[in-house]
Amino acid sequence: xxxxxxxxxxxxxxSKGGEMWSFFARDPVKxxxxxILPDTQEPAGIWTLHRGKRKVTGEPVSVFVxxxxxxxxxxxxxxxxxxxxxxxxxxxxxxxxxDGLETDKSLYVVTEPVxxxxxxxxxxxxxxxxKELEVSWGLHQIVKALSxxxxxxxxxxxxxxxxxxxxxxxxxxxxGGLEHMTSSQGDxxxxxxxxxxxxxxxxxxxAGTGPKTAGDKW
Numbered sequence: 001x002x003x004x005x006x007x008x009x010x011x012x013x014x015s016k017g018g019e020m021w022s023f024f025a026r027d028p029v030k031x032x033x034x035x036i037l038p039d040t041q042e043p044a045g046i047w048t049l050h051r052g053k054r055k056v057t058g059e060p061v062s063v064f065v066x067x068x069x070x071x072x073x074x075x076x077x078x079x080x081x082x083x084x085x086x087x088x089x090x091x092x093x094x095x096x097x098x099d100g101l102e103t104d105k106s107l108y109v110v111t112e113p114v115x116x117x118x119x120x121x122x123x124x125x126x127x128x129x130x131k132e133l134e135v136s137w138g139l140h141q142i143v144k145a146l147s148x149x150x151x152x153x154x155x156x157x158x159x160x161x162x163x164x165x166x167x168x169x170x171x172x173x174x175x176g177g178l179e180h181m182t183s184s185q186g187d188x189x190x191x192x193x194x195x196x197x198x199x200x201x202x203x204x205x206x207a208g209t210g211p212k213t214a215g216d217k218w
Contacts, residue, residue, distance in 0.1 A: 046075050064109040078179045079107045085178040093145035095176040114166035138173035145175035154184045
């Protein structure tokens with residue numbers, strides 16, 4: 001309609017305008033279709049790992065959460081890189097990605113329900129110890145995952161250890177911890193680890209005298 005005072009065309013946004021504002025003002029975390037269960041967090045590298053469930057069906061999941069803290073911009077970049085890798089890497093022995101959410105201050109990565117290998121082995125020890133066959137099969141699964149990463153995807157994991165392996169509800173071992181992954185065909189160095197003390201376990205070839213895959217084989 002035309003304004004009686006100025007002669008200019010005016011548009012009445014009315015309820016539709018309110019709906020649009022409501023859409024942009026939504027909290028994306030509240031709209032996320034997954035729920036984090038209380039009192040279930042445990043550390044997992046730069047993440048905290050929570051048990052969760054899909055809101056509609058109650059299907060169990062694991063939720064990896066990264067919260068940005070002052071001075072943590074470098075870790076935020078590492079977390080975003082891990083989210084990108086998890087979206088694209090699909091293999092039976094790699095932690096299965098289900099969904100993700102990125103906000104200004106946090107990242108949420110939803111996966112199949114898993115337990116960190118360290119917690120799994122601790123529980124097994126309390127129950128009498130893990131069987132040799134189970135450990136051998138688990139290591140075989142991680143080697144298969146690494147073979148896919150290195151030989152088929154031409155990538156380097158760069159952070160293989162107890163902290164980067166998870167166990168699903170069927171007892172299958174899954175490779176995770178993709179934060180420091182890089183291309184094996186480029187010269188870009190891996191990002192700095194959260195725990196530099198672990199660098200003492202790097203292979204001798206890491207100094208540049210051996211193949212690029214030395215770190216994942218060591």
